[in-house]
Amino acid sequence: MKNFRFKSIWLLSESEQRARSESFSPKKTLLVGMNHTGKSSLIKSLFTALGAFPTGELDRWSKDATVLVEFSVDGVTHYVVQQHNHRGLFDAGGNLDFASANATDWGRRFSDLVGFNLVLTDQQLKSVTGDARTFFLPFYVNQDGSWLANWSTFANLKQYRNPVDSVIEYFTGVKPPIYYELNSQKLVRQKELAELRGEEKVIKNIKDRFGNTVQLNGPKTIPDVFDQDIARLTEEITALNVEQEQLRNTLVREKETAESLNLQVKMAEQALAHYDSDAAFLQTEPHEVLVCPVCHAEHDKTFMDILRYAEDARILRNLVVQLKDDSRKANDVLQKSKVRLRALDDRYSRISAILETRRGDLRLDDVVRAMGAESAFAAFDAELVELEAKIDPLVIAIDSLTARLGDLTSTKRSRDILSIFRTSYAAALQSLNMPPVETKGMKLTSRPKLSGSGGPRSILAYYAALWHTSLSEYGSFSMPVVIDSPQQQGQDAENLPVMIEYISKNLPENMQVILAVEAPTTCNFDKVIKFDEAYHLLKADQYSLIYEFMRPFTDSMYEALVGREDPGEDGPAS
Amino acid sequence: MSTALDEVVLALADPDTSESGGAHNQKGIEFQKNWAIVKMFSLKENGNIDFLFLFEAVQDVAILNSSTVPTRIEIFQVKKKDRLEWTWASLTNLHSPDAPSKKAKSKVKKAKPLDGVADSPLGKLFASLASFKTLESSGSFISNAGCNLVLASGGNVATSLPVALSELPSHFTDLLRAALDTVLKPSSAKLELSKVMLEKVDIPVDDAQTYTIGIVHKYLDKVSPLHAGQARSFVESLLAKLGPLGAKTAKATTIDEMRSRHGYSLGQLNAALGNLQQIPDIEFHLKQWLEQLAKEGLVFWEVSQIRVAATAIFSRKLFGAPLPDDVEISICCDAWLGVNNIGTNLMPVFDSGVAHLRAKFPSAKKAELQAHFLLKAIEQCVDLS
Numbered sequence: 009m010k011n012f013r014f015k016s017i018w019l020l021s022e023s024e025q026r027a028r029s030e031s032f033s034p035k036k037t038l039l040v041g042m043n044h045t046g047k048s049s050l051i052k053s054l055f056t057a058l059g060a061f062p063t064g065e066l067d068r069w070s071k072d073a074t075v076l077v078e079f080s081v082d083g084v085t086h087y088v089v090q091q092h093n094h095r096g097l098f099d100a101g102g103n104l105d106f107a108s109a110n111a112t113d114w115g116r117r118f119s120d121l122v123g124f125n126l127v128l129t130d131q132q133l134k135s136v137t138g139d140a141r142t143f144f145l146p147f148y149v150n151q152d153g154s155w156l157a158n159w160s161t162f163a164n165l166k167q168y169r170n171p172v173d174s175v176i177e178y179f180t181g182v183k184p185p186i187y188y189e190l191n192s193q194k195l196v197r198q199k200e201l202a203e204l205r206g207e208e209k210v211i212k213n214i215k216d217r218f219g220n221t222v223q224l225n226g227p228k229t230i231p232d233v234f235d236q237d238i239a240r241l242t243e244e245i246t247a248l249n250v251e252q253e254q255l256r257n258t259l260v261r262e263k264e265t266a267e268s269l270n271l272q273v274k275m276a277e278q279a280l281a282h283y284d285s286d287a288a289f290l291q292t293e294p295h296e297v298l299v300c301p302v303c304h305a306e307h308d309k310t311f312m313d314i315l316r317y318a319e320d321a322r323i324l325r326n327l328v329v330q331l332k333d334d335s336r337k338a339n340d341v342l343q344k345s346k347v348r349l350r351a352l353d354d355r356y357s358r359i360s361a362i363l364e365t366r367r368g369d370l371r372l373d374d375v376v377r378a379m380g381a382e383s384a385f386a387a388f389d390a391e392l393v394e395l396e397a398k399i400d401p402l403v404i405a406i407d408s409l410t411a412r413l414g415d416l417t418s419t420k421r422s423r424d425i426l427s428i429f430r431t432s433y434a435a436a437l438q439s440l441n442m443p444p445v446e447t448k449g450m451k452l453t454s455r456p457k458l459s460g461s462g463g464p465r466s467i468l469a470y471y472a473a474l475w476h477t478s479l480s481e482y483g484s485f486s487m488p489v490v491i492d493s494p495q496q497q498g499q500d501a502e503n504l505p506v507m508i509e510y511i512s513k514n515l516p517e518n519m520q521v522i523l524a525v526e527a528p529t530t531c532n533f534d535k536v537i538k539f540d541e542a543y544h545l546l547k548a549d550q551y552s553l554i555y556e557f558m559r560p561f562t563d564s565m566y567e568a569l570v571g572r573e574d575p576g577e578d579g580p581a582s
Numbered sequence: 583m584s585t586a587l588d589e590v591v592l593a594l595a596d597p598d599t600s601e602s603g604g605a606h607n608q609k610g611i612e613f614q615k616n617w618a619i620v621k622m623f624s625l626k627e628n629g630n631i632d633f634l635f636l637f638e639a640v641q642d643v644a645i646l647n648s649s650t651v652p653t654r655i656e657i658f659q660v661k662k663k664d665r666l667e668w669t670w671a672s673l674t675n676l677h678s679p680d681a682p683s684k685k686a687k688s689k690v691k692k693a694k695p696l697d698g699v700a701d702s703p704l705g706k707l708f709a710s711l712a713s714f715k716t717l718e719s720s721g722s723f724i725s726n727a728g729c730n731l732v733l734a735s736g737g738n739v740a741t742s743l744p745v746a747l748s749e750l751p752s753h754f755t756d757l758l759r760a761a762l763d764t765v766l767k768p769s770s771a772k773l774e775l776s777k778v779m780l781e782k783v784d785i786p787v788d789d790a791q792t793y794t795i796g797i798v799h800k801y802l803d804k805v806s807p808l809h810a811g812q813a814r815s816f817v818e819s820l821l822a823k824l825g826p827l828g829a830k831t832a833k834a835t836t837i838d839e840m841r842s843r844h845g846y847s848l849g850q851l852n853a854a855l856g857n858l859q860q861i862p863d864i865e866f867h868l869k870q871w872l873e874q875l876a877k878e879g880l881v882f883w884e885v886s887q888i889r890v891a892a893t894a895i896f897s898r899k900l901f902g903a904p905l906p907d908d909v910e911i912s913i914c915c916d917a918w919l920g921v922n923n924i925g926t927n928l929m930p931v932f933d934s935g936v937a938h939l940r941a942k943f944p945s946a947k948k949a950e951l952q953a954h955f956l957l958k959a960i961e962q963c964v965d966l967s
Contacts, residue, residue: 265883265890272893279897287818291825292611311850312857314822317900318815323865324896330869331893334886341882 009479010123011486013520015078015085017054018554019546021070026546027554031078032522033534036512039524040538046545047524048151051492053077055148057090059114059140061163064152070546076558081122089561096565097121107568115139125188126178129169141165142175144487146474151492151524155464157457176452176474180425181482187416194409201402208395215388238363245359252352259345266338269331276328283321290314425482426452432476436469439510441503452477461503464496468507472515479516488520495526505529586652586716587837593640593713594833594840609787613662614642615824616790617724617783619817620797621645622851627801632848638828639844641710641721649847654718657710659703662787663727670731670754673723673780675702676761679753696761704747704758705765707778712766721778728782744781748774791817806855811863820854862964864957868892871928871956878929884949891953907946908954914942915958924963935959 016031030050039047049069052062057075074091085100095114097106108114118140119125126138141162153160159172177183415421430447437444442465452474456466468491475489494507511523512531523533539545618635625633625645634649642660646652670678675698699705707721722744729739734751748755755775762773785793799813809816827844834840841847872885880888898904918938924931932955939951 261883265887268890269886272890272897276893276897279900283900287822290822291615291818292608311819311823311854312860314819315815315854315857315861318818318822319812319861319864320896320899321818322812322815323868324893324900326865326869327889327893327896330889331886334882334889337882338886 009484009486011080011082012122012488013080014054014488014490014522015080017050017057017078018076018558019050019053019073020075020551020554020558021073021546022555023072024070024546025551026544026548027551027558028546029550029554029557030537032520034520035518035534036521036532037523037535037537038529038531038533039522040526040528040536041524041540042526042542044542045539046543047539048492049545050539051148051490051522051524052150054490055140055144055162057088057095058144059095059111059118060144060148061141062148062150062152063160063163064150073546074558074562076561086121087561089558089565091562094565094569096561096568098561098564102560102564104564104568107565109569111139119143123185125185126174127188127192128171128174130167131169133169136168138168138171138175138178142168142171144490145172145175146179146471146478147487147489149468149471149489149491151496154492155467155496157455159455173453179478179483179485179487180429180452180474181478181480181484182422182425182452183417184482184484186484187413190409190413190416194406194413197402197406197409201399201406204395204399204402208392208399211388211391211395215385215392218384218388241359241363245356245363248352248356248359252349252356255345255349255352259342259349262338262342262345266335266342269335269338273328273331273335276324276331280321280325280328283317283324287318287321421482425477425480426450428480428482429473429477433469433473436472436476436510436514437466439506439514440465440469441506442466442469461500464494465503465507468494468510472510475519476516479519486518488522489515490522492524493526494523505531587646587840589714589716590636590640590644590646590652590655591834591837591840593710594844595835596713610662611825612790612821613726613785613787614660615821616794617660617785618643618824618846619794619820620783620785622846622848623797623801626848626851630848634841634848635846636828636840636844637824637846639834639840641706646717649841649845649849652717654720655714657707657719657721658724659707659722660724661703663725664787667727668723668725668729668780670729673702673704673729674758674761675699675705676757679757681751682753696764699758699761700765704778705762708762708766708773711777712773719777722781723779724781724783726783726785726787729780731780739780739782744779746776747778747780748776750775791821802858806859809858809861809863811866812858812861816854816858820851823850823854862960864960867960867964868956871960874928875932878927887949888952888956891947891949892957894950895953895957907943911939911943911946911951911954912958914939915955916962919959919962924959931959932956 013034014032016029018027018029020027028050039050041047048064049066052064052066053073053075054077055062057077058079072091074089076087076089078085078087080086086105087098087100087102089096089098093111094109095107096104097117099105106117108117116137116139119137122143124138124143126142127135128138128142130136141164145159145161145165148161149155150161159165165171174183178185178188429452430450433450434444434447442462454470456463456470458466471489471491475487477483479486491511494511495504508523508525508529509531511521512529512533515521528536614637618637621643622633622635630647632648632650634646634652636644636646640655641657643658645656645658647654670676675694676696677694700709703723707723711719711721731739731750731754733739733745733749735749737745739745747758750758758775759773766773795813795817798817799810802813802816803810824846827846834843872880872888876882876885895904895908898908915935918935922931922935932952935955936948936952939946939955940948943951
């Protein structure tokens with residue numbers, strides 16, 4: 009069972025130049041003081057520092073006050089310093105471990121630190137880990153909300169969907185931390201399994217479709233004597249086929265090019281003949297405006313034009329020479345390709361003739377075809393076997409996780425826990441001078457709705473029953489309990505001492521309890537802290553000492569935050 | 583107006599000196615024009631600062647040493663001969679005089695009438711020369727064939743460098759003088775046999791153009807090697823320009839008419855060479871770029887297909903019938919090349935340029951686009967200097 013304890017608190021207001029520090033007993037601490045002396049402020053500071061902002065206003069509370077809280081988790085001491093939304097986490101030696109200007113980041117870090125792994129759902133139906141508010145929810149009775157019929161201990165709890173049920177089940181052990189751990193392992197494996205199943209489905213589909221296309225009714229038995237020959241011939245004929253295909257493509261391209269070469273040569277020669285007659289005309293006939301005798305186009309007679317015309321002809325003439333050369337080369341290549349293709353064709357028909365040869369009723373190529381289909385099926389099967397080998401252990405792991413989760417959420421377990429709760433509730437009611445009630449149908453979340461003088465007592469009895477249950481063999485956390493002032497409206501003077509006595513005597517021995525009351529009591533508390541000055545929780549005379557003590561914490565925190573890109577307050581006040 | 587040039591125009595009008603042109607066949611004209619081009623380049627190479635060739639004006643060809651203020655005229659009979667050599671008789675229409683030493687032994691030959699010389703090639707040359715008094719004049723008989731005349735010094739005209747008629751043995755020169763005296767006008771300039779030369783040239787009658795191309799190629803190779811490969815087009819174009827000069831036209835009666843109907847000057851030749859400088863040798867560069875692309879990865883078939891496409895483009899050009907696509911693709915090439923540079927490796931720019939074209943002309947053949955791109959890239963990117 010994990011153990012969380014409040015150890016000390018330091019409060020400091022630089023603007024007021026006042027400060028105060030108090031430490032708490034690991035067992036029972038009493039805070040005594042009249043209204044407005046600062047009991048609630050101190051308690052609220054405790055939770056605010058850790059990231060849980062209680063409901064209710066703080067009277068005349070310095071908004072820029074700095075708070076330092078010392079707490080321990082399983083005996084290991086930590087400090088948290090907080091100002092506004094800035095928080096710094098320190099180890100016992102005062103070394104900064106983490107700093108944050110953001111409520112979400114802090115909430116995550118705090119849950120990690122205390123080992124709080126409750127998974128809740130937010131309003132967008134996303135899974136999120138609970139933070140300090142849900143961590144302290146069942147263990148803090150806030151004078152500004154908790155004494156009523158609903159759970160309004162902390163501000164902004166509505167960001168989660170129905171967090172209370174899950175929180176209570178978590179701490180009482182109905183769904184303990186191990187449940188959430190196992191459940192997350194199960195989710196990971198289920199995701200993995202779903203992917204593998206998908207793959208398996210695809211392969212099975214392909215196999216089925218393939219089976220419909222390729223009939224497996226060919227010869228199934230392969231005569232050993234043909235085995236090797238068939239394999240070799242099949243390989244050879246496949247390779248030949250590929251080669252033939254490539255060569256045919258090449259041949260077609262080569263033939264096309266060769267043909268276009270010849271065609272272009274012919275066309276060019278015609279064009280040149282046309283030019284030649286044109287040029288002869290130009291060289292002999294007088295021409296003011298040149299009219300081509302063939303095409304009747306008018307040629308401007310400037311030398312430049314004649315020269316360009318002659319140049320075009322010269323280029324064409326040379327291109328024709330090169331094309332003829334290309335054509336020779338192309339025809340050579342073409343002939344060679346044809347010879348190669350003939351050789352390939354010969355080999356191909358020789359081999360397919362062998363494959364076609366019948367041996368009794370068994371045609372070799374049938375065997376080859378059947379073999380192809382069979383080997384494809386074999387490949388699919390192998391793939392499926394491989395997938396199966398991955399799927400099986402996952403299924404087993406998920407089953408075992410499901411079984412363990414089932415144990416954790418078994419009816420018997422729930423019944424045992426409920427029984428502890430109901431018994432504790434009945435006992436508490438009795439100790440608190442309350443008439444017995446029918447607890448048989450009571451659920452963990454059956455928060456009482458009594459009004460009048462019995463109201464606060466029944467609420468206390470309900471909380472006490474939760475606390476008892478959380479410390480049973482099924483619980484996981486030993487948490488401190490903070491009760492702010494049982495002296496609620498309607499509470500008669502007679503029963504107030506009963507409640508205080510109940511708190512001092514009847515709560516479990518090893519539970520840390522911090523109780524705030526208005527008047528002194530004769531009941532036994534391990535430590536009593538007095539608050540005597542209205543509106544002056546903080547004291548001027550303690551300022552310099554506490555300032556010196558807190559300063560290294562504050563400095564380290566801001567040093568770390570300022571080093572970041574955005575040290576601003578970007579999260580909601582928590 | 584130059585009196586010297588007027589003298590030439592006057593000579594044109596004189597049926598005795600002007601060349602009728604009717605006596606030439608096609609080959610003869612080709613021979614003349616090619617000889618003229620060879621002569622032009624030789625004059626240019628020898629550093630002449632001006633000239634004006636006149637075709638079919640005064641004899642076959644006449645060359646003035648200036649197109650504006652000439653001081654000298656050279657008159658040429660340019661005759662091809664398919665078989666054998668020129669003989670005394672074919673040059674002069676005169677009988678061959680016996681050498682004085684052999685006179686006693688030989689039987690008396692029948693002498694041709696002396697005035698027959700007027701219709702002979704040399705007779706015509708002398709008649710033309712006779713009409714120039716202001717201009718310093720000289721004449722030449724040019725042919726691919728030599729003359730079987732023995733020189734006074736013992737050599738032979740058939741194998742020698744140009745020789746003056748005055749170098750012939752005296753019994754020939756005496757006879758010629760006597761004959762010419764009977765036909766030339768009394769007002770003519772003084773007859774000087776030393777001013778008329780006989781010259782055999784190497785230009786082959788059957789393929790005069792190829793010979794000329796060789797000469798022009800040699801010249802271009804020396805002064806403008808990037809365009810040497812274009813010698814053929816240049817010569818063909820030059821022949822197209824020279825061809826009509828003097829042919830089948832009415833004789834000029836003014837200096838300007840003479841220049842435009844018969845003349846070709848050094849200035850015109852230089853302008854033509856200037857034109858050539860502006861046209862890159864696409865054939866040479868295309869070949870080179872395709873070789874370069876082959877080195878960078880194009881295979882034989884691809885290169886060949888590009889050549890096929892280029893051939894098609896030029897065939898269409900020669901037919902004067904480019905496709906609408908040819909024009910559009912060319913414009914697109916120009917635009918693309920305007921903003922993209924060609925680096926040391928051709929392939930990257932070739933690939934991206936062609937990819938650009940393929941996106942614009944999806945239905946065109948790849949090789950067609952490649953050919954267009956290369957031709958345009960050469961036109962735009964080759965340094966003509």
